[in-house]
Amino acid sequence: MIATTDSATNSAASAALGSCVRRHWSVARAWQTNVALGLIGVALFLLTRQLVSEYDHFTIGFSGVSGWSCILYLGAAFLVLTQPVDRFTFPIILGVAVACRVVALDAPPYLSSDIYRYVWDGVVQHAHISPYRYVPGDAVLAFLRAPHQSIFDKINRRDYAHTIYPPAAQVLFYLITWISPTITFMKTVMVLFEGVTMYALVTLLQALGLRREQTLLYAWCPVLVWEIAGSGHLDSAAMAFIALALLVRFRKRPVLTGIFLGVAILLKLYPLVLFPALYRRGDFKMPATIAAVIALGYASYSSVGVLVFGFLGGYVKEEGMATGARYFLLELSQYIPGLRGLSTAPYYVFCAAVFAVIIWWCWRVAGSGGDNRRKPFASDGVAGFLSPAFGLASALTFLFSPHYAWYIVWLIPFFTLMPNLPILTYVLGFFYLYTTPLAEPGPRMFLANKILYASVLGAFIIQLVLKRWPIHRSLFVQPVIASESL
Template sequence: MLAAAWRVLLLLSPPTLSTDVYRYVWDGRIQRLGYDPYLVVPSNSDVRHLHTAETLLMNHPDFPTPYPAVAELFFRAVALVDDSARAMKSAAFLCDAALVAILLWWLSASHRSRWWVLTYAWNPLVALEGAGNGHVDLLGALALVLTAALLTRGRRTASAVGFALAIGVKFLPLPLAPLFWGRIRLRDAALGVGILAALYIPFLGHGQLPLGSLGGYLVRWRVNAPVYTALEWVFPTKGLVGVPVALGFAVALWTRWHLAVDSPEAWAWPVATTLLFAPTVFPWYLVWVTPFLFTPRALPLAVWTVSSLAVYWPLPVWATMVVEYGPVLGVTGWMWAQSARARRATISTV
C-alpha cells in the first residue's frame, strides 16, 4: 500500500528526471499514423505536423528510434488508447504492479519469505523510473522476471518466449542466454527466436535492418561509464562495445554451472556486469536487476540501484562517480572481509 501510494503521486506528476517518455509517445503516435519509427527523424520539417506539444519535448530529435521491436509495438499499443506521456507512465505503472504479483508468486513457489518483495516494491529507483519517468525498462524487467520464474517451475517453452520478449524490449539481457543451456529444448529456443523475428516483420520492407539509431547510440553516447571510458582511453577501438556483452556472457556461464536455476544472483550478476562495463549507464538500466535483489549476496547491487540516482544530482562528474560507486565498493569490500573472516574461523575450528 505504501509503495502504491508514492507511485500514484509520481504518476500524477509530469516526468522531471528524463524525457524519454516523450520519445515513446512519438514512436507510438507515428506508428498509429502509418509511419516507420526506424526511418522517421523527428526533427525533419516534413513531419512537423505529426508532433504534439509533448513530443516536441523529446531528447535527441535528430535521430530515429533506437528501441527494439517489442518496445515499439508496446508504444503503439499504448498510443492506440492515448498518445500521451500520462498513458505511457500508466502503462509502466501496470507493468510495475504485474511484476510485484509475479515476484510474490515466485517467492511463494520457491519457499522464500514473501516479504522479500519489498526489496523491489520499496526501491526508490523503481518508483522514480516507472511511475515517475515511465521508462520502458519496467516492461523488460517484467518479461525477464517472468522468464526466470517460469524456468524455475519447469515451463520451458513459456520461459523461452518470455526471454525473447525481454530481448525485444532492450538487448540488455542477451548475455543471460547461457542460463538456458540444457534447461530448455532446441524447439523452445527456436520458437523464441522465431517469435522475436516475427515481431520485426511490421518494420521490414525498406531495404535495411530495423535498428534505427542504435548503432550511433553505441558509438557516440558516453554517460556515467567510468570503466568503459578508462578502457576506451587505453584501447581506442570500436570493438570495445562487444566487451560488456562478452563479460556478461562469461559471468552467465559461471552462474549456469555454479548456481541453481532459481537463484536470483544467476540472473542479476550477468546483467549487472554488462552494465558495469557498458559505454552508457543510465540509472533506469538498473531497473532490470531490481527484481532479483531478494538475497543478501545481492546487497552491492541493491546499493548500486539507489546510489545510481546520484546521476540526477547537480554534482561534478568526479563527485558523481564517488557518490555512486563508492558505496558499492565499500559494501563489496565489507562483504568480502566478512566472508574471509568466516573462512578463517572455519579453518581454525577444524
C-alpha cells in the first residue's frame, strides 16, 4: 500500500512537473515538432527543385535559393535541438534529406566542373594508363575522347594540368567508372558516402547519450545538397572516412583509426591535420598504420615518379597559396598600422603558433584517461579528442580562408556532434555569400570575407556571453527527451 501510494505521489508529481514544462511558451509536443519539420522539409525540397531550375531560367537567383534555404535550416535546427521528438522524427529527417538529394542527382553540375575530371581519370585507368601521366588534352589520349566527348569537353584545365587527386581518389574513380562512367552515377556514389557519414554520426551521438535526431544538422544542411548531390564533390568520400575514423577512435581501435584516417588523407590530403587529435599517447599502431596506408597508396601509382603529385604544386600557385595572396587574414593585416607589407613568412609563423597551441591541447588530451561520461567532450571525457579535432579543422579553415564552398563541408560532421554558434554562422554565411556577386575574386571577395569573419567574431562573442549568462535557457526550455528506436 505504501509503495502504491508513493508511486501515485511520484506520478502526480511527474505529471505536475510535465504540465509546468508544457505550459512554457516555447515547448511543443512531439507531433507538433514533426508537423513543423515536415513543412520545413517540403519547403527545402521545393527550394532544391528551384535550384535545379535556376540553372536554365533565372527566377529568384542562386542567392535567393541559398538565402531561403539557410533560414529554413535555422528553423529546423532550432526545433530539433530544443523540442520533443519521437520515433517518427528521425524517418522524417531521413526522408527529406534523401528527397532533396534525389532531386539534385539527375541535374548536370553547374557550379563546379570537377566531377568531369573524376570520370575522365577513371576512364583513363580503364585504358591501362596512369591518370597522372598525361593531361587530358594530350594527343596520346585522343582515342578516349570520342566515346566520352561530353565528359572531355567540360574538364577544367584539360590542356595544361595533370590530375591533382591522390591515389585513394583514383582507386575510387576507377571502381565507379567500372560500373558506369557517367556523371549521375558518380554523384550517386558520393551521396551514398553521405549515408556512411550519417551512420557514423548517429552511432556516435547515441553512444554519447545524445539524440540521433541531431543528425538533421548534417542531413538538411543546404551546402551539402548543393556541393555533394548537386556537384558530386569528392569531399563526401573524405567526410565518410573522417567520420568512421572518429567513430573507431572513440571505440579505441587504433589500427582501424589509422586505416580510415589514412584513406581520408589519400582522398583529399587535408584530413592529415586531424592526426594529432586522434593520436593516443603511447600508441604506435595508429601512426604506423597511417604511414603504411599512405605508402601503399602512392606506391601503387609510383611508375610515373614525381608526377604522382599531379597538379598540386600548380594549384597552390594558381590559387595564390604560395604567395599568400588569397589568405584573408594576411590580406586584412595590410590595413592594420604596423603590419602593412607583412610577408607570407611571418604569417606562416603565426599559423604555426596557432597549430602548436592546438597540438599541445591534443597532447594533453592524448594522455588523459578519457573515461568521463558526464562531460564527454571535456579533456578527460570519453570523446575528449573531438574538441581538439574540431579545433584543428576550424583553424585550418579560418587561417587559409578557402574560396570554394566544398572546402568547408568537412566542418559539418564536427558541427553536428558539437553544435556551436560561430561555426553555424561561418558555414551558412560562407554558403550564402558564395552564391552572390561578392564571390568574385578580388575586392568583392575581400569584402565578403570581412562580412563573414566579422559575423563569426560576433557569433563567438554572443556564445561567450550566453555561456556566462545563460538567459536563453529561461526563454527556450530544452526538454530532456530520449530518442526512440525505429
